Amino acid sequence: MKLPELPAELTDFKPEVGLILGSGLGFFADDRIEVVGRLPYGEIEDFPVSTVPGHAGQFVYGHLDGKRVLCMQGRFHFYEGYTMAQLTLPIRLMAQLGVHTIFVTNAAGGINRDYVPGDFMLLSDHINFLGTNPLIGNQSNDDTRFPDMSEVYDGALRAKIRERAKTEGVDLKEGVYLATTGPSFETPAEIRAFATFGADAVGMSTVPEAIVARQLGIRVIGISCITNAAAGISKEPLSHEEVSETADRVRPQFADLLAGAVALA
Numbered sequence: 001m002k003l004p005e006l007p008a009e010l011t012d013f014k015p016e017v018g019l020i021l022g023s024g025l026g027f028f029a030d031d032r033i034e035v036v037g038r039l040p041y042g043e044i045e046d047f048p049v050s051t052v053p054g055h056a057g058q059f060v061y062g063h064l065d066g067k068r069v070l071c072m073q074g075r076f077h078f079y080e081g082y083t084m085a086q087l088t089l090p091i092r093l094m095a096q097l098g099v100h101t102i103f104v105t106n107a108a109g110g111i112n113r114d115y116v117p118g119d120f121m122l123l124s125d126h127i128n129f130l131g132t133n134p135l136i137g138n139q140s141n142d143d144t145r146f147p148d149m150s151e152v153y154d155g156a157l158r159a160k161i162r163e164r165a166k167t168e169g170v171d172l173k174e175g176v177y178l179a180t181t182g183p184s185f186e187t188p189a190e191i192r193a194f195a196t197f198g199a200d201a202v203g204m205s206t207v208p209e210a211i212v213a214r215q216l217g218i219r220v221i222g223i224s225c226i227t228n229a230a231a232g233i234s235k236e237p238l239s240h241e242e243v244s245e246t247a248d249r250v251r252p253q254f255a256d257l258l259a260g261a262v263a264l265a
């Protein structure tokens with residue numbers, strides 16, 4: 001796959017850690033990174049542009065706790081109409097830039113009845129319910145065609161993150177994330193089915209990026225912000241507004257959790 005050219009300022013910066021900031025979580029780049037530069041997606045040849053409110057659509061790079069990080073402020077979703085290849089292109093660019101670890105964040109609905117809006121969940125694993133796979137059609141010779149997915153989310157780094165959360169008295173959940181295409185929210189019957197599959201949370205992102213990152217040998221950590229109870233678990237109808245409101249409310253806690261996790265990478 002031919003990758004677009006990136007400006008020398010970014011390639012020379014040599015990012016080590018990639019952060020994908022999900023719905024309502026893009027503020028992290030402005031609040032916590034000592035910014036060195038920004039690169040709007042529109043300035044990259046053939047790069048998709050995010051269409052969701054709350055997704056600014058640029059790379060922000062700089063320092064966080066002594067690490068060189070590259071943030072995606074705004075990510076792409078399958079429901080926006082992009083191909084799997086388009087929406088995982090940033091991961092291939094990160095790999096080319098030398099990123100060794102990515103933190104993929106998202107907003108998700110809680111299926112597990114122990115979860116309440118505002119909780120954070122470390123992804124222990126995922127279920128790809130997208131009906132497709134980002135590696136379909138990939139015939140390049142230097143990529144693995146059948147990559148192992150037995151441990152998508154790095155166990156050793158997760159253990160350190162859990163340990164740190166415990167020390168700091170943060171109630172960090174850990175569970176299985178199931179990805180649907182969206183953009184409609186799920187029905188209560190779907191959520192009951194997903195619960196029997198073993199899913200703890202549901203969302204519309206993350207899995208394509210995680211699969212491609214693993215194919216490329218990048219270490220992955222996933223963090224969900226549980227923004228709402230999934231359909232049928234809460235009596236209220238679901239809305240994008242509720243998702244944004246919850247993400248906004250837990251900003252400081254999310255920022256502490258993510259910054260703390262990155263420091264351990």
Ligand code: HPA
Nearest residue numbers: 107108109202203204230
């Ligand atoms: N379902 C799917 N995606 C989501 C949800 C949900 O309940 N909340 C935030 N993203």
